[in-house]
Amino acid sequence: MRPVPEVTAPHYRKAPPGLLADEFFLAGIDDMTGEQRLEPQALAVGLAAALIGELLLTRHMVIEDGKLRVADVAVPDALQERVRLWVRKDHSVVLAKDWLLVLVGRDITTLVRHRMLAAGKVVRTTRKRLLRKPLELYVPPSLSTAAAAGVRIAGTLNVPRALSTSDLLLAGLLRATGRDREVLSHCGPEVHDELDRQLRENLCPSAVQLVDTTTEVLVTAAVTPLF
Amino acid sequence: MSTTAAQTLAGQRVSTAGVVFFTASAATPLTVCAAIVTTGLAATGKLGLPLAFVIIAAVLAVFSVGYVAMARQVPNAGAFYTYVSLGLGRPAGVGASWVALLAYNALQIGLYGAIGPTMADLLRDWFAVDVPWWVIAIVAWAVVAFLGLRRIKHSARVLLVLLAAEVALVLLYSVANLANPADGGPTLDGLALGDLLGSALGPLLGLAVLGFVGFEQSAVFSEQASPSSVRRATIICIGGLCALYAISSWSTIQAAGPDTVVADAQSSPTAVLFALAEQNLGSWAAGAGRVLLVTSVLAALISFHATCARYTFALGRDHVLPAAFGRTAPRTGQPGPASISQSALALVVIIAFAIGGWDPVTKLFFIGGTAGALGVLLLLSATAFATVRYLREHEVENSFLRKLAPPVAAIAVTAILVLVVANYALLLGVPEDSPLRWGIPIAFALVALGGVVYGIVLRRNRPQVYDTIGKSQARTPVNAR
Known part of the structure; x- marks a missing residue:
């Protein structure tokens, strides 16, 4: 019998905490098919x-x-800096709700996709479909990455332990867009209650307003006929 | 970046024209002219409808002053419901929401009774096939249920084309009618005060309100369009619809002859307008009108379906109905559960009418429509009083018109409501001892009362739910109490 070659465990590195928008984009992806499950507006x-x-x-x-309101200190990330400068220099719009819509109008989805492409977090692929235009997908090199944030949030809430600030805000935004139902679909009601409690108690006032504003914008969009 | 943030924002806003088209197509002018006017003539036997349209338009114009001013301060999806809870207290708001749900569902489901027979007639004439009305109603239902779950872009273009065609056709009919009046030439019959007064006053005014139902949709855009464009759009809609309805109904009476029009209408209510068109313009005009009538009813079905879903959604967010209704579907961004439940209710009613073999036009369409009109009148009245109270406390602009208009509107709308209830049998076209005569008004009263009681129960048992009613529904993520 030949000696079995020694199997070395792959070298896992602890990934640095992702950028919130990137994490949000990935959390919207179906980790089975790679399709984006969130409707374009949401x-x-x-x-x-x-x-x-x-x-x-x-x-x-x-x-x-x-x-x-914005501080006058530069940010290293190019996209963040761009958004910061927009808000800093342009006083024609002040409400966070309006700024969300302005960013949507300036095609924030493409900007975030470009940042993720540049960082190698997603690759662009197309999938052929019967009798339809090919589907353009931006998927992470490993689809399990898409599920990572959801698994992490669900696991932490299940213990229950306090979510990190960035994960809590991510969970709040997932809830605002309705995506939490898929991401936390395997969890019992106690997990949802725990998320409710943490969103209520642990989120800083600015972040609470951000989640509320996002909900408001999405609800308004949901109930207004498209024109 | 060459454009400022404000310009980017403005580019996303809905224009005045957009609000007008949506609002006017929710009122479905051709359905009103072809079906409601003539069934109204048949049921009441009076000619005063053209004048009634003018009076109702005046009342609604006064009403809209306060309504739009309030929409400006409280942009919100469940318009009537929110305004009533802010103006008259939350229990009244819950009552209003229940009435709104019942009224809009009655209007929407009633329209299935119009689309089935109209389309069945067309198919019989064109292809000589006999299709039962309920098969067509179920096909229409499937279309509405499907579209209700989707976010359809470009629907504006479709609506615009359909609406323009409807308005052009109604005007063409009117001109042809006036060019070929019955013996004796055009008279003032229909516009004279004598035609309106008497026991038919209430029913005629009620029918005229039914014609304008849909104008209140403009407030839905108070968040997405600039305030001045909402105001302008509301006034344009009321004025335009008033002119269209009054001219069309008056010219119909002139062409058919004031003495014979009632008998014509009673023999075949939905055919009068098209019979006149065929006689004056040729069969192509009648054919075009009948096709447009089908599309017009379909547009109304879609629009009222959205209204029902929106109310259910708003109530779900406030936890007045189960919270599941307050969810949007992530894949479409539309209020999915609310839309599905409305579709399910409509399907049940269609199937019940199909099995029961009841007449769809007189039983489903006309009774659904008149019951809905009563509910909308009730809501208008409550909302008018709510605007009076709310604006007195919160109004910043203190012009004379703003102070005077809301109370005048409140009194006028309530007076119309009383007249309608007093002569409701005539409006329904049933004998005075029919169970429907009091059944429908009492049902609305009980539903309103039930809502108020439920609101009070909420105050006692679930104060945290009670606190958010009508206040912060857009802001609070559902479940995060």
Whole structure:
């Protein structure tokens, strides 16, 4: 019998905490098919909120009484800096709700996709479909990456342990877009209750307003006929 | 970036024209002219409808002053419901929401009774096939149920084309009618005060309100369009619809002859307008009108379906109905559970009518429509009082018109409501001792009362739910109490 070659465990590195918008984009992806499960408008509003969320988490922005205020300190990330400068230099719009819509209007989805492509977090693929245009997909190299944030959030809530600030905000945005039902679909009601409790108690005031604003924008979109 | 954020934002807003088209197509002008006017003539036997349209338009214009001012301060999806809870207290708001659900469902489901027979007639004339009305109703139902779950872009273009065609056709009919009046030439019959007064006053005004139902949809856009465009759109809609309805109904009376029009209408209510068109313009005009009538009813079905779903959704968010209704589907962004439940209810009613073998036009369409009109009148009245109270406390602009208009509207709408209830049998076209005569008004009263009681129960048992009613529904993520 030949000696079995020694199997070495793959070298796992602890991934650095992802950017909120990237995580949100990945959490919207179906980890079986690679398709984006969020409707384009919900995805765009969610990504806009997540990008503002990134700046909230690093305290470059705050939301006070629904108004978005920004600090005059540069951010290393190019996309974050671009958004920061937009808000910094343009005073024609002040409400966080309106800024979300402005970011949606400036095609935030494409901007975030470009950032993820540049960082190698997603690759662009197309999938042929019967009698239809090929489907354009932006998928992570390993589809399990798409499920990672959901698994992490569900696991932490299940213990229950407090979510990190960035994960809690991500969970809040997933709830605002309705995506939490899929991501947490295998969890019992106690997990949802725990998320409710943490969203109520642990989220900082700016982030609470961000989640509320996102919900408001999406609900308004849901009930207004498209024109 | 060459454009400012404000410009980017403005580019996403709905324009005045967009609000007008949506609102006017929710009122479905051709359905009103072809079906409601003539069934109204048949049921009441009076000619005063053209004048009734003018009076109702005036009342609604006064009403819209306060309504739009409130929409500006409280942009919200469940318009009537939110306004009533803010103006008259939350229990009244819950009552209003239940009435709204019942009224819009009655209107929507009633329309299935119109689309079935109209389309069946067309198929019989064109292809000589006999299709039962309920088969067509179920096909229409499937279309509405499917579209209700989707987010359809470009629907504006379709609506615009259909609406323009409807309006053009109604105007063409009117011109042809006036060019070929019955013996004796055009008279003032229909516009004279004498035609309106008497026991038919209430029913005629009620029917005229039914014609304008849908104008209140403009407030839905208060968040997505600029405030001034909502105001402009509301006024344009009321004025335009008023002119169209009054001219069309008056010219119909002139062409058919004031003495014979009632008998004509009673023999075949939905055919009068098209029979006149065939006689004056040729069969192509009648054919085009009948096709457009089908599409017009379909557009109304879709629009009222959206309204029902929106109310259910708003109530679900406030936890007045189960929270599941307050969810949107992530894949479409539409209020999915609310839409599905409305579709299910409509299907049950269609199947019940198909099995029971009841007449779809007189039983489903006309009774559904008149019951809905009563409910909408009730809501208009409650909303008018709510705007009076709310604006007195919160109004920033203190012009004379703003102060005077809401109370005048409240009194006028309530007076119409009383007149309608007093002569409801005539409006329904049933004898005075029919169970429907009091059954429908009492049903609405009980539903309103039930809602108020439920609101009070909520205050006692679930104060945290009670606190959010009508206040922060757009802001609170569902389940996060």
